[in-house]
Amino acid sequence: YGTTQAAERSDILNVGGFSDEVFTVIDNFVNGHYGSAHWLEEIEAVTL
Numbered sequence: 001y002g003t004t005q006a007a008e009r010s011d012i013l014n015v016g017g018f019s020d021e022v023f024t025v026i027d028n029f030v031n032g033h034y035g036s037a038h039w040l041e042e043i044e045a046v047t048l
Contacts, residue, residue, distance in 0.1 A: 013025070013026065013029045
């Protein structure tokens with residue numbers, strides 16, 4: 001994407017938008033709770 005702040009890497013978190021939830025996202029990222037398994041679970045939890 002031409003508008004991302006930094007290239008996608010495991011040690012970089014790009015945040016699009018801002019709300020109180022961003023603090024939870026940052027906490028999860030810093031504590032290693034994000035990874036391929038996390039995002040797969042998030043996607044599978046979506047009801048179509």
